[in-house]
Amino acid sequence: MVYVPGDYKVICDQCGFERLSSECRMTWDNWFVCADTCWEAKHEQFKPPKPLGEKQSVPVLRDEDSYNMVDLDAGGAVDDETLEVTPTPTVAEDGYFLTPETYITGDDL
Numbered sequence: 215m216v217y218v219p220g221d222y223k224v225i226c227d228q229c230g231f232e233r234l235s236s237e238c239r240m241t242w243d244n245w246f247v248c249a250d251t252c253w254e255a256k257h258e259q260f261k262p263p264k265p266l267g268e269k270q271s272v273p274v275l276r277d278e279d280s281y282n283m284v285d286l287d288a289g290g291a292v293d294d295e296t297l298e299v300t301p302t303p304t305v306a307e308d309g310y311f312l313t314p315e316t317y318i319t320g321d322d323l
Contacts, residue, residue, distance in 0.1 A: 218234060218236065221234045221235055221236050222234070222235050223235070224238055224246060226238065226246070226247050226248045226252055227245040227246050227247055228245060228247045228248070228252040229247075229248060229251065229252050231248065233248055237249055237250070239253045241253060241254070241256075242256040242260070
């Protein structure tokens with residue numbers, strides 16, 4: 215090895231040979247290795263994937279008031295001219311819903 219001003223001797227982290235610091239390179243995982251024999255580029259598998267751009271906007275934008283959704287199975291009628299809904303009150307008689315008159319006892323559970 216020839217003396218080079220400002221250069222110093224290092225030991226390669228991979229092979230263990232003594233080299234000058236100008237003959238070595240730092241790897242992606244912070245190893246100081248020989249530039250000609252031990253250094254390898256970072257493999258594509260260790261690089262994070264590039265995020266792909268995606269459309270953030272909605273293609274068709276409507277107000278919520280423009281939807282006229284009516285659940286006719288729950289009861290009610292729709293006026294065809296004004297599209298107004300007149301709901302019919304329903305009473306739970308099938309025993310599925312609890313009314314203020316009903317209560318649960320220990321035998322029901």
